Amino acid sequence: MLSRQAFRSLRAAAPRRTLAQPLMRTYAAAATQDVKPPVAVYGLDGTYATALYTAAAKSSTLDPTARALSALGDLYTKDAKLAAVLNTPTLTEDDKKAIVAELQRAVGGAANNETVKNFLATLAENNRLGLLEGICAKFGEIVSASRGEVEMTVTSAQQLDNKTLNRLETAVSKSAYVGQGKKLKVTNQVNPDILGGLVVEIGDRTIDLSVSSKLAKMNKLLNETL
Numbered sequence: 419m420l421s422r423q424a425f426r427s428l429r430a431a432a433p434r435r436t437l438a439q440p441l442m443r444t445y446a447a448a449a450t451q452d453v454k455p456p457v458a459v460y461g462l463d464g465t466y467a468t469a470l471y472t473a474a475a476k477s478s479t480l481d482p483t484a485r486a487l488s489a490l491g492d493l494y495t496k497d498a499k500l501a502a503v504l505n506t507p508t509l510t511e512d513d514k515k516a517i518v519a520e521l522q523r524a525v526g527g528a529a530n531n532e533t534v535k536n537f538l539a540t541l542a543e544n545n546r547l548g549l550l551e552g553i554c555a556k557f558g559e560i561v562s563a564s565r566g567e568v569e570m571t572v573t574s575a576q577q578l579d580n581k582t583l584n585r586l587e588t589a590v591s592k593s594a595y596v597g598q599g600k601k602l603k604v605t606n607q608v609n610p611d612i613l614g615g616l617v618v619e620i621g622d623r624t625i626d627l628s629v630s631s632k633l634a635k636m637n638k639l640l641n642e643t644l
Contacts, residue, residue: 457563463552470537470553471560479533484561486528491554493524505548514542567603568596573617573628578606586618595620 453475455468474483494500504517518538522529529535541547562569570590572578578586587604596602609617612628619625 455560455564457560459556459559461552461556462546463549464556466537466541466546466549467553467556467560470533470557471564473537474533477533479531480561480564482528482531483533483537484557486525486531486534487554487557487561489525489528490521490550491558493521494551494554501548501551504550509545509547514545514547517547518542562603565601567601568621569603569605569619571605571607571619573607573609573612573619575608575610575612575614575629577608590618590620595623 453472455471458464459467470483470487471480474480506513509517521538522535529538541550541553559569570587572583572586583604583606587602590596591602612630613633614629615627615632617624617626617628617631
């Protein structure tokens with residue numbers, strides 16, 4: 419998606435402009451005001467995600483910003499080379515402008531709000547485009563918490579069909595793992611290494627029902643016995 423050739427063509431077509439200078443100060447100022455994220459996220463990507471949430475909440479653009487960040491996060495699944503491109507240490511200013519323009523184009527209308535535009539420009543200005551994937555994930559955590567959602571990740575050896583996922587969602591929703599009034603947000607991840615079965619993660623809890631886990635426990639028991 420973001421090859422060097424794409425950089426050159428975008429660079430030639432893009433209008434010249436200077437990346438906004440006061441953007442990080444704007445985010446920092448917003449973070450000191452009375453909007454408090456419902457959950458703490460850590461690391462430098464967490465700092466950006468928190469500042470973005472605060473800025474979006476203060477400007478009443480939280481929903482479109484959440485849609486844009488979700489779409490940006492999805493780009494990593496669609497383009498395996500994206501992370502490597504954004505982490506390239508030798509990007510010029512023109513390269514970074516071209517990347518920002520291409521990211522906005524790829525996301526489409528979801529990125530057409532000033533909060534998202536300023537956010538991407540800030541990352542480019544501060545040489546932090548490589549943090550984008552982590553920021554998207556942690557911003558999603560904050561937004562889910564603000565909506566009363568509980569994240570459940572189901573890892574399986576093969577993609578699960580919707581019927582199976584719906585049955586899991588119904589069963590877990592009625593359990594003590596999900597608090598009253600909370601909404602369950604289910605994601606299916608595929609990892610052939612677990613061989614079979616499921617690994618279910620709900621918040622900070624993990625239920626490992628995978629074949630690989632059972633085999634590891636059996637091997638440990640046999641080794642201790644022999």
